[in-house]
Amino acid sequence: MQLTFHKRAVGFSQLLKLNYLTTKPLSLIQQCIDTQSILDLKKIQTHITKSGFTLTLRDKLVDAYLKCGSISDGRKLFDEMPERHIVTWNSMIARYISGKNIKEAIGLYRMMIFEGLFPNEYTFSSIFKAFSELGCLREGQRAHGLSVVLGVEASNVFVGSALVDMYSKFGQMRDAKLVADQVVEKDVVLFTALIVGYSQQRAAWEALAVFVSMINEGVKANEYTFASILIACGNSEDLGNGRLIHGLIIKSGFESAVASQTSLLTMYSKCGLIDDSLKVFKQFVNPNRVTWTSLIAGLVQNGREEVALTKFRQMICNAINPNSFTLSSVLRACASLAMLEEGKQIHAIVTKYGLDKDKYSGAALIDLYGKCGNTEMAKLVFDDLTEVDVVSVNSMIYSYAQNGFGAEALELFTRMKDLRLHPNEITFLSVLLACNNAGFVDEGCQIFASMKSCHDIELTRDHYACMVNLLGRAGRLEEAEILINQVENPDVVLWRTLLSACRIHGEVKIVERIKNKVLELAAGDEGTHVLLSNLFASTGKWNQVIEIKTAMREMKLKKDPAMTWVDVDREVHTFMAGNCSHPRLQEIFETLDDLIQKVKILGYVPDTRFVLQDLDEVRKERSLYYHSEKLAIAFAVWKTSNQTSSIRIFKNLRVCGDCHNWIKLVSKVVKREIISRDAKRFHHFKDGLCSCGDYW
Template sequence: MSFLFIQKTQQTSRTLSTLSFLSNPFPLPPPSVFQQPQLSYHLFPTQQTPRHEVDPFPASTPSSPNYASLLQSCVAAKALRPGKQIHAQLCHLGIAQNENLATKLVHVYSVCNSLRDAHHLFDKISKRNLFLWNVLIRGYAWNGPHEAAISLYHQMFDYGLKPDNFTLPFVLKACSALSAIGEGRGIHEYVRRSGWESDVFVGAALVDMYAKCGCVVDARHVFNKIAERDAVLWNSMLAAYAQNGHPDEALSLGREMAATGVRPTEATLVTVVSSSADIACLPHGKEIHGVGWRHGFESNDKVRTALLDMYAKCGHVRVARILFERLREKRVVSWNAIITGYAMHGLAAEALDLFEKMRKEAQPDHVTFVGVLAACSRGRLLEEGRAFYNMMVRDYCINPTAQHYTCMVDLLGHCCQLDEAYDLIRNMGVKPDSGVWGALLNSCKTHGNLELAELALEKLSELEPDNSGNYVILANMYAQSGKWEGVARLRQLMNDKGIKKNIACSWIEVKNKVHAFLTGDVSHPNSNSIYAELKRLEGLMHEAGYTPDTGSVFHDVEEDEKTDMVCSHSERLAIAYGLINTLPGTQLLITKNLRICEDCHVAIKFISKITEREITVRDVNRYHHFKHGTCSCGDCW
């Protein structure tokens, strides 16, 4: 019987093919087969971690000389079917309740995500040690339901056991997955009392838990208390900043990490490169690019994908494409990054051409179609956008998300199909979010539809009541229509709600230093030179036919005062600084925290033609590439 069972095991699992049992049902296998695996107890950045908890049951015991080792091999290979076959054989022999073997079986089922079987066996074991509890909690923490991991954690205390520094990262991971900040804080309190707060693995889990719950300050407090920090802990704190909208802090922490001499990992580089991309900080991105190459990551596809995304977001799509073509394996995330990069720069033809190539090599996902539909919107390709939307649903069985609807509303709005856009919103399969209504509001501004804009603002005031930008868009529309009573009403509404208008800010990086400007700013050391350059440009622009458009000024003041206001907008100050501090022909990249106004958009087209410069402005909505007096957005944004 034993011989037949072992022979079947060999046929069904290549992972155990080195165990040659055909001549002897219980031979002595090679030592490498049964050596204890390194259990992946640590949570970051992958499931493989150089951390090893001592197994209380050795691979060989007098009562069961080989079955424990066989089960351990199943654990290492995550081989469920051979594990079940061994379980059946143990039941036949009447030794399945052996404490040693039962623990091994629970471990097999747990790592193979067969948690119902694992828990069933767990309940039958009368003497459960800490290792056994950790194995099952780990399984639930990784695979869910995560509530079960937290429940087992509390049951441990009732059983008379105390969690250790292996238990705690698992249960904290479950809290992270559920964003269960209350449970997480309770576990943190136990960590303090039990003295595990300085443990680097527990600390990393706490940082991750607080980060997933949006509590970045708490995460940093934990991080600061750990004296000896490994790369995993640094990565956890970097991710905490990056995932919660603090890219500047992530970059600063990355520099601090480099100063300590800790070698960066793949996760380190991906996080800091992505943070550079979020703020379009090309010099920092280039610097990290060099650091990665010096540390041997030049052929790492994940780092390359992060870099191509960064270069695309910083306006260097050609460099992004070169990196994309050099990838050894083009994964879906890589295709998505380059397609989205082309789309955000208004290069619709290039994005759609890549999409057709992708369909032959990889399976598009929902992110792919966000990029494709965005490209159609940027290129005003209405029929193509409709066709791709139908393809997504019909051929790839992808249910539209709010992002897809936002792209379609934006596309319809750009093509002056406002009624169809509104009908689409009313018949959405998901609840419209602020992105959807914001796309409609922007389209209404482009085409001057006040009635629909008022409806969009009503919805937006419920979804994001503190976003002043929505009120400003409608106020500008009232001002352009000469409806000053509407402007006054909105201003009063903002005052009543305590909503303050966001201060426009633009910045440019010159010689590795960032220079930021506010509207009408005179605080810069080179202010005199900047305004002199603006005055010079203004004269040349008037000669070329430029006339200021003061419709975006929603103050009922004299026309010359309005002209002064628009002519000193922050993006113009940044451009003037770039012109007088860079060589002729140098491309300028300006980043603005708000939407670029209509007059500045026209003015920058004139400036690009007069100075023979390529000027890229990244505003809150999109990238604008100004060259030879035209903009890549086609004057619709």
């Protein structure tokens, strides 16, 4: 009778009864692997145990268990074997690593050394990966040393590639490069590992040099090589080389490869070419979660938040589940647009996917609520995080800063020591902003001094600008000017910050002294010209105003109109000063007149100092009545007259002093909180008072 290996022709038990295991054991084991039958493997193991077969056969049986996906049965048999071949050790270690059971792999490696068995090149190529995955640099270095002692040369491409990958993941690029140089015949895996390492360390030129060397040596790049080098180009905003590599991708036939296409999309968005990113995205047939997330993040980074939200909705409709990075990007889009209701819906999705305690989503939620003026919710999210890091603390401090809670921001800043967190440049910028908005001049000066002496923090122009603003608003204008002169080549932002402070205090002498210097730095900057014009107008120097405005006309510079928008019943309404185009204009004017009469009873007197035009007093008063924030609030009061919820308005410029006083009294008249976000910060008006304490 002719036997066949197919189980349906001759039963497995029949083969065993025919002593087929005695004559063709390896074939029978292979049959089990082909059919993925763990039960039949166990039957073979039982016969082997009874018959006392060789260790080699046991090794093959362990390998069969691993290939059938039963690592537990393989390990059990492995532990029962009095002796194991090096191949079996390597198979077990490799299987643990591929199954993400890294600790077990390292445990087996240690057991191998303890039992006096020397690892070979296959052992080392696996175990180096395990050490990098678990973050065990010291053990990885010791294993490297052992490989040298045992004569397992790093020049071997498998060992060399694994070592380069390990050192690259630890950021030890000098060691990675030294190992790579020892490998005689480098392959694409080694080159790619080196490029990935340099890209992660933001060493773009080094990554490009490796890529060029690889091409020169005739090694063909794969899609992961292209993906990695594109990341390097994106990080350095190197559009020229990015486009060249795009051409190579097309030439090499990887235009439809997901990894390289996703990196290509990201590279274009980081270089500011978001439309090119969208074109690349359209070429995807079935974009995965990483691709969707990369696109959404790029849109948010390039100020295309509304498009990002549209793409997110499409992603959900396509049944692609978002991760914490996707959701954090979408939340930042909502924060930038101050879309509180939409942000709350995203918060619900975050909770649905169990990511509400994730540090990335958490930081984005804190940022959302802070930028929408809801510090209470921001703090609830912060307190509920299981892992607090510098990013989430920075988000919370910034939330406090924007909303004028200076004391709370300083308290959290002090708590960072207890949390074993080291403040970074963003932390100090946020806490200085908090001191700015709360008027904590002495505290801000102390923190700034500590940055220069006690902390390993590089002072940026933003830090100096914050301090200039803090000193300037406190009336310490000369100190602010001295501080600017300490900066090497101060830019227009610093001088413009000082000009803003001069306007607050009506200081013209300093302005006359620095005006020409500022205009030289910002010859075509409309913001600086507008600021100078407003400053001279507020002090009644109309000749200088005419001079500035004439120069603006010659340079074709235009002032951004003051705009305020309000969200009522999930519909955004936008208002501009003196604009008469709203369809409900009559109701708005009637409500506005009613509010003006009521606040006048409470003591409101129009402050015509904030009218920056040469008009008579009556016309100045009338122009104040039709500021954009007054129109927006009047509309919201009329539209929601039967509600007691807060009114939220958003303005693109700084709120003027007259409107600030008017809104305080309106909050008392309508008995509702009015939350206003201007270009600088939030104001919470309630019962005739403002959270800023009239310091803004």
